[in-house]
Amino acid sequence: MRTDIPQPVRLADYRPSDYLIDRVELDIKLHATATRVQSKLSLRPNPKGVPGAPLILDGDDLKAKYVLLNGAQIDSSGLFLTPDQLRLETPPQEPFHLEIETEIDPTANTRLMGLYRSGTAYCTQCEAEGFRRITYFLDRPDVLSVYTTRIEADFREAQVLLGNGNRIESGTIEGTGRHFAIWHDPFPKPCYLFALVGGILGSIHDRFVTRSGRDVALGIYVEPGKETSATYAMDALKRSMAWDEEVFGREYDLDVFNIVAVSDFNMGAMENKGLNVFNDKYVLASPATATDTDYAQIEAVIAHEYFHNWTGNRITCRDWFQLCLKEGLTVYRDHEFSADMRSRAVRRIADVRTLRSQQFPEDAGPLAHNVRPDTYLEINNFYTATVYEKGAELIRMLKVLIGDEAFHKGMDLYFARHDGTAATIEEFIACFAEAAKRDLTQFSLWYHQSGTPHVEVESAYDKQAQTLTLDFTQSCKPTPGQDTKQPFLIPIAFGLIASDGAPIALQAGGSDQASEDELARGVIELATTRRRVVFQSVPTRPVPSLLRGFSAPVRLGNSSSEADLLTLVAHDTDSFNRWQAAQTYATRQLLHAVEVVRSGRKPIYDEAFIDALLRVLEQSSDPAFIAQVITLPGEADLAREIGENVDPDAIHGARKALRQAIGEGLKPNLLQTYQALTSKDPYSPDATAAGRRALRNAALDLFCAGNPEEGLPLALQQFESATTMTDKIAALSILTAHAGPEREKALEAFYATHASEALVIDKWFILQATIPEPETLARVKSLMQHAAFSLHNPNRTRSLIGAFATGNQTQFNAADGSGYDFLAGIVLELDSINPQVAARLLAAFRSWRSLETKRQGLAEAALRRVASVSGLSPDVKDIAERSLG
Structure with missing residues (x-):
């Protein structure tokens, strides 16, 4: 474990590297505990650097065997060498060569950064700063080099040897059993x-x-025996x-593209040039083991990592502060791909759900940071929803602001101008400003200011004058290090709808008019902090449909009446806003009910909302969309x-009561929907079939919530007869949510059937960790002793501990603080094994300040317990200290 005191890294301190490395020749002899890495570096002084500066190469827990400068040993007075740094005091000021050999132990590398073992396989993870755990190097993203890598291994333990780029030679080493x-x-x-x-x-x-x-050879490598599960990937x-060629004009550039699936991986996947390494959960799928959600995630993550070939690899980021330049942009691209492959409306709803559930709490808590941070202590802690999800929303918002044509011109200009370079956000935005012929300075504030803007809208209709007035105001609460905010540039896509659902033509007038361009685009x-827009010639009182498609990542205060919301649910031509109106109505009902429950009374719900859900349920055009509409806001929402x-x-309690009321009120309709969507057709992961299953299982879930005596036998029947994991896990989820002997029998049967399928057992752990009952913490602790559980496996840790901390709002936040104490203990134990995973678990405390007073005190005590431990990894120390503020 590192015990040094890390120093903050600041964007303002950036300067180019004093040296460049043009070529890297690696000779890596794989061994389970003593891998030898010989690196030959061709270096030269950087014309933009400091002349005569010492050469400082990064290391991390390395064992150096020798160092040669231009083929000769270096005088000891000129070389400073530790496990974490190589410093050459007076390097040549013309091109020179450095040869270094290090020895590393992949088996002991439980941090899963650098070179490590996953099962019996060797693999690497070098983003963000893992390469320094393999050899000494200028480990920074603006040093670009051409790599040639020779990999050698015992044929009996590593028959497959894969690297970046194209394979140019292979063979056996006579008499050694190695190749x-x-x-x-x-x-x-x-x-x-x-x-x-x-x-x-x-x-x-x-x-x-x-x-x-170009003829590209494609390969996907998996654990032997699981090849057929990689066909969907x-x-x-x-x-x-094909999509990237058609939509963005980006063509693949190597002769091979390989994907490898491993079971031990800190993240989802990694876009290494020509050799993507994946967490196997985002590669392996079959109808018997993967849900529709799994298939959709595989599709999205495969696309994401492939799209990085241009937005991340061919054009990389100058420094880690520019991380959103590759991640936010590529998330936007994979969202668009998924929308084209599936239902665009449902994809948009899913993306916004993710943003609100993961990024909005980040913006509202002590871990808030800019999309492009100004400083960091540990870069691994900035692979966040703010960088990824909010970063993607900024790209989408940019397209809304400048229009499709200018956006695509800007992307083409970015690719042409910056191919082969390490770029910055400023360089990226400049391409769009040039393409759109527009000043985007104010838009750029989105990258520099943290927090979620709040937009309030007041609507007033003058029947006699036939005018509609919309008064907009924006504000943003202080965030760590930013007490005041400048006004954001916020595009608000909109339309006007009559009470009968007919659209109303837009016509601005007077001194408060919208521009012709705004009217034409509907944006x-x-x-500014305030803006008034007056629409003329509005013949009847309209219902404004605002922030269509979620055109900006803001919180929109909604003063619409319940009747207006129901009009939007029934008639809005923007699918996202139809869904949003239903969510807003349900949220109002639930927030009122929360106060009723806190006072000890039983909540009563408005039957108009249940009737509105009935009208939605009776539609049949898009089952996946209907499933989203009838799914209530979550407890975290x-x-x-x-x-x-x-x-x-x-x-x-409030949410459970509303689900029960819906289940009771729509009992025959839910049952009819469930029965009508029952199908014996062969499984297909396509969007249409997946949408039908989504609605069928959503209907069963609500039916059981309101009618458990009749519903649970249906769920049990589905569980026992299901031929797909989608239907089986949906039924098991319902059974798990209801205490009783059926639950334990079903869980036992599920494990017995799928014990050999690690990814399926992850689901089994998740379901048990999220049971909202007081006994769940004891269950989680017991499951930690299960033979299938290991803290050394990130997937398993996330599925049990992570699911409990982030997916079980009542038990993680138990009033006695037991959930907080449990997580704090796990984080401290895991910190010595895998600090990156430990830090991400600790981030579950991000919203602790929003809790009621007693829980706040207990959560703070648990955080201080972690922060007080000496020798914490920089990863965990950073999250603990920022959480405490």
């Missing part, structure tokens, strides 16, 4: 994109011909490649809306 492969990547890249994999792996192969005629890869630009003095038990 080698040499890989060359012709595209200069930062060291965080370096990768190798060695092991005994099964594989499937295919080909893709690019639009210019291969299909998703080929569709991603009001709020660039309600906690976010309350904002302070949050009582998780009251929220749970």
